[in-house]
Amino acid sequence: MTLALVAQSLVSGLLMGLIYALVAAGLSLIFGLMDVVNFAHGELLMLAMFAAVVIFGLTGLDPIVQLPLVCALMFGLGALIYRGIIARALSLRFNRGMVQIFATFGLAIFIRGAAQFTFGGDFRSVSGTCLSNRTASFGAIYVPLPQLAASAVCLLAFAGLLLIGRTEFGRALEATREDRDAVALIGIDRDRIFAIGWGLGAATVGVAGVMLIAFYYVSPSVGANFAVIAYVTVALGGFGSILGALVAGIIIGEVEALTALVLEPSLKQVGMFAVYLAVLMVRPRGLFGKI
């Protein structure tokens, strides 16, 4: 095992970790706001990837150019899911926690079925983008451009998410998170904030999906893999913490890459799961968790 190989692994781990982080950020945002774990999060990622494939097929627009469009679509979908399902689950007096888990889980199955119905079970991808098959090299380390672009966009998205936290809307978000009943007294429409929160969470995962499609295949079942990793990332970083999702995503990506290098590639997820469990033993609320 040469030093170059280790460095190469570390770099790929970082690039993949940033994608994991962004997928997890959407989940964490929604959780932090209203204590809801979206078990259909992986399916939202899958839908965003399919959206990019379809739009590329229709218009030939490069995925990066599609970003605003797919984000807007995902935002609408997220808000719709909130209005249709989550708002109702939140209004229950009884068994609320369990209902939201299994309602979003049922939604995940539904979306998977709908995708299967619409697109079939084949794997699809977008090829021939402006970045496809191009690689940048830094010394002995090679970085495929689609991955590099994805990481850069992920970092920008994180900057955006953290900036939102500083705006008037971000403060309303934070206030709603702190006390969802008291905000009504100062004229914040809780329902609207929650809907926008869901929209943002879905748009965030939409960014990850669009960037992913340039170097990853999509099929109706692609969500499950990413979803488990996203839950681990969010729990490791601490539910509700955007910064935690970023740090935990990078850790998860690195651990995955190093496990694949040291053990077998088929065991790469065992490494990240073990690290997650170990951290949770020491910090039950994750690295940056406050809730």
Added chain:
Amino acid sequence: MDAASPAAGKPADNAILRRRRQELWVGLAILLALSVLPLPIRDVYTQNLIIITILFAGLSQAWNILGGYCGQISLGHALYFGIGAYVSTLLFVNLGVPPTLGMFAGGVVAGLCALLVGWPCFRLSGHYYAIATVVVGEIGYLLFLNWDWVGAATGVFVPFKGESLIDLQFRTSKLPFHFVVLAFAAVTWIVAWLIEGSRWGFSWRAMRDDVVAARSLGVRVFPSKMAAAAISGFFTGIGGAIYAQYVGYIDPDSVLAGHLSILIALPAVLGGVGTLWGPLLGAAVLIPVSELSRSYLGGGGQGVDLMIYGGLIVAVSLARPAGLVSLLGVRRAPQA
């Protein structure tokens, strides 16, 4: 249900005892009905559907002991199911231990495993616990997938050693398996019934509804959760062992995959979590819908079956947060 109107004497006690005796009679009636149900049925597909439904009613009742009565939403029960299946099958294949014994070994190992998982995970609360159980289940799946001694991804074939009750092997008819799974479901139901009326049941429910208050009344939270986990894991493991003998072949995808954890939990959740009848009712609705829609609409990977199944889950969980049992007017187990 008739109101628990305070009659003369010791009203509350009598009402509860009467209700519990009533439940026992209803349970017996259902057991009898299910015993004669398969006799006129000759169609193998329907027989299989009934067997799977009853098996999942039992599994979900086992889940209910930890998830419902104790309130610990485990999304990793596939691990205990798979361990029960593997232990019993490997004992049978390698050492010739009959599965009627082997399934208890499988149950015990699964129960111990539940304790091992519970020991660190019960410190976590709410979603952190649920996600930790998902991850533990995934780890088990990945380890078995890469573990050559247990057949890795190829899995294990259960050799047919001749028609035998002690080996739980029946080729000529599915009928014997009907009674095996029925016995399994009946035992899990009785265990849940016993727990519901026991000191344990009361302290678990108290703990589920308010940890702090329960602790102040002297409920020892951690040992209670561990006890619930061990019982739940034990019966889930036994269910796995029976399933392995029934299908005659196991691999990580069929007995350890993550979606199985959800399949085990769903009947209890949609039927009525923390109730005696919830898992039964949930399984009776959910399993046939999923199997029938898959057979009639799932051809060619169309996905319509998944849409119906998923839609049903969303609709039931939103419309009936207390579960389908609330439609029957059956009273929920006493709750704060």
